[in-house]
Amino acid sequence: MTPTAKTLVSIAALSAALSAAAVSASMAKDAAFAIPAVAPPQISVETLDSITRELSSDAYEGRAPATAGEDKTVAYIIKRFAAAGLQPGNKGSWTQEVPTLEITGSNYTPLTVKVGGQALSFAYGDDYVAGSYRAVPETRLADAPLVFVGYGINAPELGWNDYAGIDMKGKIAVILINDADYDAKDESGPFKGKRMTYYGRWTYKFEEAARQGAAGALIVHDTFPAAYGWNVVHSSWSGAQLFVQSADNGMSNTEANGWIQKPVAEAILKASGQDLAALTAAARQKGFKAVPLSATASFGFDNAVKKTVSRNVIGILPGKKRPDEYVLYTSHWDHLGRCNADKTGDDICNGAVDNATGIAAMTAIAEANAKAGAADRSQVFLAVTMEESGLLGSKFYAENPVYPLARTVGGVNMDALAPGSAARDIQVTGGDKSELTAYVNRAMKDMGLYQSPEESTEKGFYYRSDHFSFAKLGVPMFALGRGSDLVKGGKEAGRAAAERYTVNDYHQPSDEYDPSWDWSGPVQDTALYYRLGRMLAMTTHWPNWHKTDEFRLIRDKSLSGK
Numbered sequence: 017m018t019p020t021a022k023t024l025v026s027i028a029a030l031s032a033a034l035s036a037a038a039v040s041a042s043m044a045k046d047a048a049f050a051i052p053a054v055a056p057p058q059i060s061v062e063t064l065d066s067i068t069r070e071l072s073s074d075a076y077e078g079r080a081p082a083t084a085g086e087d088k089t090v091a092y093i094i095k096r097f098a099a100a101g102l103q104p105g106n107k108g109s110w111t112q113e114v115p116t117l118e119i120t121g122s123n124y125t126p127l128t129v130k131v132g133g134q135a136l137s138f139a140y141g142d143d144y145v146a147g148s149y150r151a152v153p154e155t156r157l158a159d160a161p162l163v164f165v166g167y168g169i170n171a172p173e174l175g176w177n178d179y180a181g182i183d184m185k186g187k188i189a190v191i192l193i194n195d196a197d198y199d200a201k202d203e204s205g206p207f208k209g210k211r212m213t214y215y216g217r218w219t220y221k222f223e224e225a226a227r228q229g230a231a232g233a234l235i236v237h238d239t240f241p242a243a244y245g246w247n248v249v250h251s252s253w254s255g256a257q258l259f260v261q262s263a264d265n266g267m268s269n270t271e272a273n274g275w276i277q278k279p280v281a282e283a284i285l286k287a288s289g290q291d292l293a294a295l296t297a298a299a300r301q302k303g304f305k306a307v308p309l310s311a312t313a314s315f316g317f318d319n320a321v322k323k324t325v326s327r328n329v330i331g332i333l334p335g336k337k338r339p340d341e342y343v344l345y346t347s348h349w350d351h352l353g354r355c356n357a358d359k360t361g362d363d364i365c366n367g368a369v370d371n372a373t374g375i376a377a378m379t380a381i382a383e384a385n386a387k388a389g390a391a392d393r394s395q396v397f398l399a400v401t402m403e404e405s406g407l408l409g410s411k412f413y414a415e416n417p418v419y420p421l422a423r424t425v426g427g428v429n430m431d432a433l434a435p436g437s438a439a440r441d442i443q444v445t446g447g448d449k450s451e452l453t454a455y456v457n458r459a460m461k462d463m464g465l466y467q468s469p470e471e472s473t474e475k476g477f478y479y480r481s482d483h484f485s486f487a488k489l490g491v492p493m494f495a496l497g498r499g500s501d502l503v504k505g506g507k508e509a510g511r512a513a514a515e516r517y518t519v520n521d522y523h524q525p526s527d528e529y530d531p532s533w534d535w536s537g538p539v540q541d542t543a544l545y546y547r548l549g550r551m552l553a554m555t556t557h558w559p560n561w562h563k564t565d566e567f568r569l570i571r572d573k574s575l576s577g578k
């Protein structure tokens with residue numbers, strides 16, 4: 017019997033009923049909360065294509081913050097947001113000013129360490145690097161006592177505090193990079209083994225030292241746990257460093273942060289009658305106590321401070337039932353601007369994939385939501401600036417939110433949607449950190465996708481894009497995208513395409529729009545992001561981080577209003 021139209025319909029209805037039953041059974045297993053069903057969105061290819069083409073054209077000069085390219089970019093995003101049906105998201109305005117600081121150190125003294133009646137001297141650049149996170153004309157540390165603080169971690173949810181019982185006022189913390197179980201083969205251990213947690217990142221080390229009241233913080237460089245050589249530390253700490261301006265001009269930071277080479281640390285510890293290897297072994301054990309060294313350090317430098325202003329663009333679709341609860345979509349509009357010319361003399365880093373596609377996807381999601389009708393919760397669309405300079409636009413918004421973070425349910429970040437074929441799989445960045453996992457599982461089922469294992473978990477990608485600015489302050493954020501098992505060509509084609517982009521086009525003038533692009537992949541990504549956001553916007557549930565996650569206590573505190 018050949019199937020008639022009627023039998024086809026009834027087979028479809030039967031399988032829909034079966035899969036609905038399967039979904040609700042597995043939901044009961046996955047989650048104690050109900051995740052609402054979401055109708056498949058109509059994602060406009062025309063929107064993805066036209067916005068990517070426009071924002072990556074040479075007229076925008078690579079969208080560098082605080083340039084004419086920014087003015088054009090901001091105006092165009094506002095135009096498209098308004099046309100998509102969004103309302104201005106910042107008290108009647110479409111933009112939020114992001115004031116930034118550029119601090120450039122110069123005239124560095126050597127790092128002088130007095131220990132046991134002798135003075136050791138270490139050269140700036142080859143032996144140590146440092147900088148000020150404070151907007152002050154000069155930085156001088158004089159005879160500050162050194163304290164070896166192990167990994168410099170204070171994780172109350174794990175009962176782990178390397179600073180327990182030590183007063184860091186006026187002192188310099190000497191800190192190991194990464195965390196106590198970084199070299200595990202798997203994810204076992206308090207700090208998730210091989211997988212990077214935020215406690216292992218260098219930015220965390222400086223933040224915690226500042227919270228402890230330290231005058232300075234010096235991280236001991238070590239190539240394997242740091243995952244890069246001294247050359248990378250040296251070059252990235254040379255020249256201007258960018259920060260968001262804060263009301264206190266950065267005075268809540270230490271006076272100076274920096275890095276020392278491992279042999280420098282070994283020499284200082286040896287002269288103090290200690291041994292770096294032995295102290296490192298001790299620091300890997302829970303209950304480790306910081307060790308004051310019989311050594312003091314002095315160094316100093318001058319700072320040139322420059323202030324600039326860039327802008328985030330914010331639109332909102334108000335919710336109809338609970339308008340004071342917010343779901344967030346984030347995507348960065350900025351790119352590198354004029355950059356090193358390639359062989360053809362092209363010196364515009366157009367940033368078509370990175371990240372005109374993300375702005376295009378976010379706008380397409382706004383359009384699809386406007387078409388579907390207001391959701392229960394409000395949906396906020398945030399196009400942030402200065403991602404490429406260190407997540408500064410998202411950091412500024414998170415620290416100065418238009419909509420309180422305690423009323424922000426969660427969010428989806430979109431960064432660099434690769435043109436090309438749709439895939440059979442997705443890749444989640446950061447692992448299973450929160451109850452958002454149940455939403456991802458539901459969206460995968462509804463879209464017929466599977467999840468591929470995450471690659472390079474030791475690299476800590478979760479901590480390197482805009483969603484992290486929000487996660488760090490407690491807001492659960494999705495970070496995921498299409499996998500490499502392409503519908504057209506499978507894994508081989510997927511890996512080859514990713515490799516081509518990374519090697520040839522990433523942060524190069526050749527990251528340009530191509531009218532022959534296949535949009536089926538970005539459409540799939542956008543539909544996935546739409547579903548995740550829409551599910552959050554239609555539920556009463558407040559997803560939280562898992563109990564031992566590094567952001568759980570921060571969220572609990574934020575939600576309790578303390």
Ligand SMILES: [Zn+2]
Pocket residue numbers: 370404523
């Ligand atoms: Zn980039």
